[in-house]
Amino acid sequence: MTTSAHSIISGTAWSPPAGRPPLSARMMRATWRRLPAGRYRAGWEPGLVVPAADGSPLLTDHYFPRAEGDFPTLLVRSPYGRGLPWSPMYGVLFAEQGFHVVVQSCRGTGGSGGRFHLWRNEAADGRATVAWLREQPWFDGTLGTVGPSYLGYTQWALALDPPPELKAMVVQAGLHDPHAYFHAHGALHLENALITCLGMTHQHRGLAPFLKATLRLQRHMRRVTTAQPLRGAHISALGDEASWLDDVLAHPDAEDPYWSGARLGKVADRLKVPTALITGWHDVLADQTLDQYARLRRAGCETSLLVGPWTHNSAFQQGWPETFAETLAWLRAHLCADRSALRTAPVRVHVGGEDAWRELDAWPPPPAATSWFPATGGHLVRQAPTDRAPLASFRYDPAAPTPSLGGRLLSPTAGPRDNGTLEARDDVLTFTGPPLDEPVDVLGPVSARLTVSSDTGHAVVFTRLCDVDAQGRAINVCDGIARIRTAGHTPIEVTVPMSATAHRFRAGHRLRWQISAGAHPRYARDPGTGESPLDATAFVPVVVTLHADSALTLGS
Template sequence: MTRPTPEARPRSARKPPAGKPPLASRLMRSTWRGLPAARHEVGVERGLTVPAADGSPLVTDHYFPRAEGDFPTLLVRSPYGRGVPWSPQYGMLFAEQGFHVVLQSCRGTGGSGGDFHFWRNEAPDGRATVDWLREQPWFDGSLGTVGPSYLGYVQWALALEPPPELKAMVVQVGLHDPYALFHTDGVLHLETALAVGSGMTYQHRGMGPFLRATLRLQRRMRSVVTARPSRGAYADALGGEVPWLDGVMDHPDPDDPHWDGASLAGAADRAAVPTVLITGWHDVLAGQTFEQYGRLRRAGADATLLVGPWTHTSALQKGWPEVFAESLAWLRAHLCADPSGLRPTPVRVHLGGTEPAVRDLEAWPPAGAATASWFPAPDGHLTAEPPTDAAPLASFRHDPAGPTPSVGGPLLSRTAGARDNGALEAREDVLTFTGPVLTEPLTVLGPVSARISASTDTGHGDVFTRLCDVDPEGRSTNVCDGLAQLRTTGPDPVRVTVPMGHTAYRFGIGHRVRWQISGGAHPRFAPNPGTGASRTDATEYVPVRVTVHADSELMLPVE
């Protein structure tokens, strides 16, 4: 269909009927400080229906500036409903800055027809929605996308075959690979899987049902994460079976056909759409964001990166004024030809530690960073001196029936982020190696990793490794971490490389670097039964003794 140009359309056709946004949306704007003043009053058309690729009706709300003239359009597709917080944060705030905002419930959610699937429908349904936009008299042919988490996934789905109208993307704490959200090295992210299962099942039904479901999961969490076997144990806590969640939990192998088509990583390799990426150092999807940025830059894309002192949820709460400003500047630059709000460098990171600051950089990881290696030594010391041999150094006994608990880090719960690790490190199943008191600051910028040389007495175990900052009072705070499986045969050690995430962190004078090693972090990760059996099917748990050898190595990218 040939779409009339803006000049050919009657002015009245470009100004939709003006209804008022919901009261909750109008009231919530006052809860954020530091937002730009509104440029326009906002109107809304609620309950529009847009045909999905299979003809199912996708329920859609249209927010718009109550003003004459042409405005670019933002597409926001969500499986979480169209009420709070999506209505105020995306419908209201962006419309009052001069954008049409199309807020749509994904297939099978929020009243939209059809059945929801975690990844199979978003690309065709996104294209179908753009087809519908082309027929709207107020659509001026300039399109952007914006949104967090799964709302980032639907953006990458549209970018697989980007329509010509798509001029900009804003991916906030965003997803592109469902497998990596739920698994690391074949280990299930148990707590995250349960939280996402609850959110996907109830959030689109309204705030009341979602809050009740969240409280129910919290009350029953312990019984779910300690059940043997764990298969199906979530049903009571989530109010019933969730078929897609069963598929997630039952397929830990990334090469399993179950995951075919799930990852949208290839969309970033095409460099077709200017993209801003936003994440936090303790975001559960930070690793995916750094991968997205690396792919975009290697492809020569117009892309920028912002990393703040946030978790997955606090980026949209405490961090929202900065996240909104970054998003708005990018959209104005690429949809409104107004680059005045863009920052001068492609990368901005918040530096954590003793001297919080903001760094503007030309690249991430920064060019020219050196690698400082630290090695475990007897009596819990950490040293820059390489070992003279690969002898056994220290060991711990990990019992999956009473597993090492998780403390802070990249979670979806209120306990996410930097936390005091003192009680955790006092446990007998946790090893710590601590460096000397620093006489000058140590700044770590980039991806942290470890090479761990270890043996087990059962042949099956996990190793969880964490970088911590010990302050002059002895308080140990987590910076970044990672996990890998140990698969050993006989007494000889294996050497595994464990990615521990990215960081920008300064250890101050008087502080010490600490390397923490244990056999897991429960319920963040499903426990290893110690037998080689499936983690979801195991009924027998066997304790494992893990021995760490002296040729293990912690690798820090430093200035």
């Protein structure tokens, strides 16, 4: 219902109230640079009550341009509260650009009624919120959604049965598959799971309680991640309300009924709502974003992809000017019929090593894949081996686990890092190519085909691609992990997806392939016995042997 139509029925026109956004939001807004100037002053209606699907009150803040006229509406549904950073990043900034913005606390969070349950109520509560919007005098019938991480999940949930008013989505580093987020080929994403649980449990309570809980988890991180068993160990650091994490980690099988209805990847297989996707190469949800893009393209949905040099958090810090500009251009194009800022190429990626942006017609681009092979003496060569003989072995001791270093983490240590200290360990194998005569571009998925064996029959293999510069520094580009089971010393072949990248290895640089048996506490320690890492109380060292017919594959 448009504003004018509502006015005819009710006999009154909606006038913007005089409320100003909270001081904290205005102060944060003043710190941002390289953002477009606002077109309007932003207004604020806090604490509106929207009935959820079961009648529970969902607390909602309404931001708006302080001007007469019709403006489209953006829906932002969050379990992390409605204050910082959501109030300035979405409420204020987009209201200044000519949008009504509805920022809502999910059920059981941020003062909303009912009980929060990961991913179970978002579809129904999203539909209930749209029904409420239809009754508002300022709603002109044009709706978009926007938001990162779990706020992306709430968008996919609404798109299960998209309302006719939904004309555009912008999923920023967004989640659609909770199972894949917590479990990777049999390995538990332990550190990210704990930090996620911290956010879900404490962030919606406000900045001070969240910071206090963050410091408490930091103090207890080592004790929690090395507990035997892991199950329940996080409660002392995160509180009783975090007990749901045990259930999440105790269901490693994607087909387990526990995940029924939670995995929303198939939404993109039939979606027709124009959808922009944003992520970073070191984002914990990069793989899910790239999967979303592939599904939307196959479905014929209008979509765009932006991938920056970011982690999950830095996309909304250092990367916020690019993220905001991309989001605003998409929303104006599809909600305001203004395509002037929309780029013509559907894909824009940052190329590491080159430190430049490229616009592409598709992802991944056409070039064929290339393979590199490990060889004696720690060399990485282009010539394929002629046998599958044992090549190198290392001993992994879970009592002194191989540490994680950089990569796709939620912690401040995420992203590219110098791997020198890691590669100096006895439990890390490295294979290094010769100095390159000319640049090598890798744009697309990276994977490892490993032929391995272990003396216990159980192990985890962690594999990483690094860029070695002229000074010998090895910087991680991408990586992956898989749990293996063998019949004693009998080798098996396993393919380990190492995600995707856009990276230029400069002339004079070298490729390095790194192989180990873990990255702790990023992933839970493998006990070496075949028992679940969540319940294991006995841990045994494992000798892992790599065989010659293994390969590192770069590109699609």
